[in-house]
Amino acid sequence: MKSLILCLSAAGLLAACAPMEPTAPTTPSDGPAQCRADQYQRYIGRNRSELPPKPANETWRVTCTTCPVTMDYSPSRLNIFYEERTGIIREVKCG
Secondary structure (H helix, E strand, O other): OHHHHHHHHHHHHHHHHOOOOOOOOOOOOOHHHOOOHHHOHHHOOOEHHHOOOOOOOOEEEEEEOOOOOOOOOOOOEEEEEEOOOOOEEEEEEEO
């Protein structure tokens, strides 16, 4: 009986270590593509005055890195954070 329990325990441990199939990729509506942040990464390190006009029907939030902002998360909103003193863009992300 003891050997049966040991065999079953060993089988369970081996199954837990087996490689897993990769999970399906996230839907295109997730991540930086939804708010198009991936298309604006090239502005990091440049002055905020170089940003193009906001495209119609898009939600942008352009604010300084130390400025207060609401904490609500909107995956379709593009957030562009710049340094208040210099105007240099430091981060571009969805949210």
